[in-house]
Amino acid sequence: MIPAYATPLERVWYYAFRVLCGLVLVFLMLPILVIAPLSFNADSFLLYPMSGFSLRWYEEFLTSAAWRQSFMNSLIVSPIATLLAMALGTPAAVGLARIDFPGKALLTAILISPMVVPVVIVGVATYLVFAPIGLSGSYIGLILVHAALGVPFVVTTVTATLQGFDFNLVRAASSLGANPLTTFFKVTLPIVAPGVISGGLFAFGTSFDEVVVTLFLAGPEQSTLPRQMFAGIRENISPTIAAVATIMTVLSTLMLITLEGLRRRGERMRGEGK
Amino acid sequence: MSKLSATMPAALASENTVSLKRQLGRAERMKKLKYGALIAPLAIFLLLTFVWPISALLKRSVDNPEVIGALPATSALLSDWNGENAPDALVFAAFAREMGEIKGTPVLAGAAKRLNMEQPGFRSLMMKTARAMPPAEGVSPRDALIEADERWADPATWRFLARNATPYTGRYLLASVDRTYDEQGQIVRAGDDQAIYVDVLKRTFGMSAIVTAFCLLLGFPLAYLMATQPPKIANTLMIFVLLPFWTSVLVRVAAWIVLLQTQGLVNQALMALGVTDHPLQLVFNSTGVYIAMVHILLPFMILPMYSVMKGISPTYMRAALSLGCPPFKSFWKIYFPQALPGVSAGALLVFILCMGYYITPALLGSPKEQMASYFVAFYTNQTINWGMAAALSAILFVATLILYMVYTRLTGQQDAASKAR
Known part of the structure; x- marks a missing residue:
């Protein structure tokens, strides 16, 4: 609220500032709001005004062999890569939270580095060493690198969750006779689960949107949805791409809602906020 | 413990302490081993899928096997x-x-x-x-x-x-900074037809700096607004930042092509407003690349700034204002220095991410907007010149590493400061 004693200049600034922020919000949302309606356009131009309503571009997406194949590939590669990242990242984060050793800072930096190193370098480097051992143009090679790109997200989110974790609970479980495995699954995991899941969602989002490494490492049979989109945008941008874009946006919105729910649950469990 | 040993005969005490020490040591080692075993699989995995490939690529920049x-x-x-x-x-x-x-x-x-x-x-x-x-x-x-x-x-x-x-050569690394060996083996400037890489590197850093500046300009006001609103409004605004953040980069690139094309909405709007009487070329040139890059990287700027600004107490500003300091001056002298850690963290993050960008310039730009990443891809796919691809990667890698170290130092200090508080 503007105080009553504000000078005219301050009043102008107050409104100008809010208009500026409004414009930034429009800038952020505009592309997402614009492309979705065009995927229902009746004719084949990505232009407004639209000529009519039609589902033909969704039909084309579902019936075209190339699009369907790439969608299936994404559904193979991303979930497996995510599970691998979660399976490797969660225990590592637990371990890192519990012990100190020389070189721990360096190791942590290496575990986080896939998030920072330019993806082109990762793509070229993995192609260089994977091609001679038959891992380029294979699902396995692609899954391994996608998992590596997702691991930092799992490690950082689980580490963040563990900061509020009371390790006396583990001691209590052990002293009551639970073996380490039971303790992990019955005590540790349920508490860090929101961190593991949000890390997994980040990893899935990364893999599901990954195109550069896939360009270098995947053969034509492993082409994923983003790679197919990349090729489509480069050749000729059609309403089918708008349809795929809309489907992907719906997916990412669902992921965002899940994450937000997890965050709120975490806050409630820690007794913060309401 | 010390009380106990004082009442015991010396020999017995030392024997007990030793065995206790040993037991403690063993327990500590067991713990390290146990938790080390949890870290080991990931460490080995990343060694094979990440560290090894990148080391091999970097070594390739000085290899001379032919x-x-x-x-x-x-x-x-x-x-x-x-x-x-x-x-x-x-x-x-x-x-x-x-x-x-x-x-x-x-x-x-x-x-x-x-x-x-x-x-x-x-x-x-x-x-x-x-x-x-x-x-x-x-x-x-x-x-x-x-x-x-x-x-x-x-x-x-x-x-x-x-x-x-010779088994190793500095040739590729020299070439990537427009230097070469002359007939006597001295390092000299490369000929004009070869000396293109300094321009590419300058362009990479220059474009990253411009994108960072625009992100700062657009992101700061929004982060400030979010930090000063009640939680309910702030959370709603946050959705507007997070939704684009979660949307696929390719989706956003496609959307910008649709928006910025000759008959696209932006051109329609500009013509309706009378800004221009003919459609402007807004995409497949530097304008399109900058718009899309700023859009993609803006959330990376807003989020760190917001998290720092949220922790700044409004009482300092109020104190400055009530003591008669003019609003803009109190903002600059009181608020901004407190927000600076978030600003520098966001700016560095955007700069680091921008340097490595490949798909956005490749899809939205002309050859004049291609950055270092494009040339790495070009030498790998088109001419199969591993030496050059590796040398440019090495420069990009080292630049990223240095900036990232600055970034962790900055955010590390920030963590320490928030803990101290």
Whole structure:
């Protein structure tokens, strides 16, 4: 609220500032709001005004062999890569939270580095060493690198969750006779689960949107949805791409809602906020 | 513990302490082993899928296998040669024999291509010489080589060969900063047709700086607004930031093409407002690249700034204002310094991410907007010049690493400061 004693200049600034922020919000949302309606356009131009309503571009997406194949590939590669990242990242984060050793800072930096190193370098480097051992143009090679790109997200989110974790609970479980495995699954995991899941969602989002490494490492049979989109945008941008874009946006919105729910649950469990 | 040992006989006490110490030590080691075993699988996994490939690529930037691989014996002999007088007959004999052996193989083609990179014309010299090898019966290798091409009589030719027959070379790294070796092996500026990489690197850093500046300009007000609103409004605004953040980069690139095309909504709006009477070219040039890059990276700027600004108490500003400091001055002197850690963290993050961008310029830009990443991809896919691809990667990698270290130091201090508070 503007105080009553504000000078005219301050009043102008107050409104100008809010208009500026409004414009930034429009800038952020505009592309997402614009492309979705065009995927229902009746004719084949990505232009407004639209000529009519039609589902033909969704039909084309579902019936075209190339699009369907790439969608299936994404559904193979991303979930497996995510599970691998979660399976490797969660225990590592637990371990890192519990012990100190020389070189721990360096190791942590290496575990986080896939998030920072330019993806082109990762793509070229993995192609260089994977091609001679038959891992380029294979699902396995692609899954391994996608998992590596997702691991930092799992490690950082689980580490963040563990900061509020009371390790006396583990001691209590052990002293009551639970073996380490039971303790992990019955005590540790349920508490860090929101961190593991949000890390997994980040990893899935990364893999599901990954195109550069896939360009270098995947053969034509492993082409994923983003790679197919990349090729489509480069050749000729059609309403089918708008349809795929809309489907992907719906997916990412669902992921965002899940994450937000997890965050709120975490806050409630820690007794913060309401 | 100390009380206990004081009442015990000395010998017994020390015995007990030792065994207790040992037990504690063992328990500590067991714990380290147990938790170390949890970290080990990930460490090994990343070593194989990440550290090893990148090390191999970086090593590739100084590798020089072509000539030494094609002519191992000649290379060994040349490395002992003083480089002044003509090389002795042994060198000629080894060279003639090895050229005869690799005649017509891809090994020769590879070595010839590599030498031609340094000195145009050397490919044909190598091919021509190989065709004349091995020497005919009774002809000395030296005569046969000079017969094939008289340049083999010139020690300068051999010096050139010797210089390129080393296992490692700084050539690619020098080339990526527009430097090269001259005939005497001194480092000099590369010729104008080769000296393109400094421009590429300047462009990479320049574009990243511009994108960072725009993100700061657009992101700061929004982060400030979010930090000063009640939680309910702030959370709603946050959704507007997070939704684009979660949307696929390719979706956003496609959307910007649709928006910015000649008959797109932006051009329609500009013409309706009378800003222009003909459609502007807004995409497939630098405008399109900047708009999309700023859009993609803006959330990375807003989120760190917001998290710092949220922790700034409004009482300082109120105090400054009530003491009579003008609003803009109190903002600049009181608020901004407190927000600075978030601003620098966001700016560095955007800059680091921007430097490595490949798909956005590739899809939305013209050749003039391509950054270092594009050339790494180009040398890998199109010309298969691993040395150049690796050297440009190395420069990009080191730049990223340095900036990232600055970033962790900044955010680390921030963590320490928030803990102290």
